[in-house]
Amino acid sequence: MTMPDTVRAFRALENGDASVRLRAAMAVGTAPDPAFVDKLLERCAVEPEFFVRDMLTWALTRHPSSTTVPRLVEELGSEHAQARSQALHTLSKVGDPRAWPAITRELLTGADDEVARSAWRAAVVLAPEDERPELAAVLASQLGRGDRAMRQSLSRALIALGEVILPVLRAARANPDPGVRVHAIATERLLRDPDAGFEFAIEEAKRIMVLGAKGQEE
Template identity: 55%
Template sequence: MTAGTDPDDAFLEPLLRRCAVEPDFSVREMLTWALTRLSHQSVLDRVVAELDSPVDQARSQALHTLSKLRDERAWPAITSEHLHDANDEVARTAWRTAVGLIPDPERGALADELKLEFGRGDIDVQRSLARAFVELGDVGEKAAQASLLAADTAVRMHAAATIRLIDDPEATFYLDPGDA
């Protein structure tokens, strides 16, 4: 609390180190809040560097912090490797952060990149990806529609569930075997 209430850039490194290892989600949220209260450029530069960490949680928290900073200059640092990270939490956070930071002209390319993830993971991972497509709007719907023709049954079911969510963002996300 003190690090965010009385911001001091000297807290930057200790906060980032703790984000990488803190097991409690609520504590990580407080650490992220404290980071957003520090000098914006210093935090941005250092958090972007953290995206290359070999520690999954460090990458995930760096992406999460970027989503809170809402600085489009961070967009180029979100790579295909982040969007397709083997760790589900890193990938989910990358999807959410990417759709929040992407410049309008690149939205279609992001949708095409994200459609490669259809069929991935459990229901929570799939719901996260569907929410990213909802945020992408028309280009997200177009990419999801194209995925209805995929050879893989899981991809088609996920794409159909995503389209339902795009049509009604308040609806419950569900996979329907009949969509396959």
């Protein structure tokens, strides 16, 4: 892009109309230029509309990973949760394994749900094979966390790791928290039968818990 075009695109990315911002992000992704990377990241941190953020991520993936990955990793240290979450989301789309060391336990277990959820998705994409058992253990420490959507996201992340999750799921069945036990049983059910559906797996896990308790009483 020429300098005037670049200036216009920068302004459009900050326009008050979300549809204008969307078109601007699409234009930048269609004609990628390293000069836009910092601006795209800046917008990711503050953009209120999900569909615009998704286009910003797409635009970033259109740039060379050698340019974007180091800057995305820097964003993981931002004080703004949305900046961290969106950087993690983008790293999961880029899929460059060089970003793996930046996916820390702090990100995977942190208090902000959106950051943690994005870290789970990025981790299962980026983790090397030999790191997956340890990642499974860290993710399993989050079983029972949050609302239904959060728990479903964690189950999906765990299942993406495959059979390596079985030891940590079975260990979680002994957890004193019934919510953790139900979540672990449901996740193992979904690993065995991905078509079962999360709600069905949860209800089945609850029945197993009740039957197990009755068996102990008898």
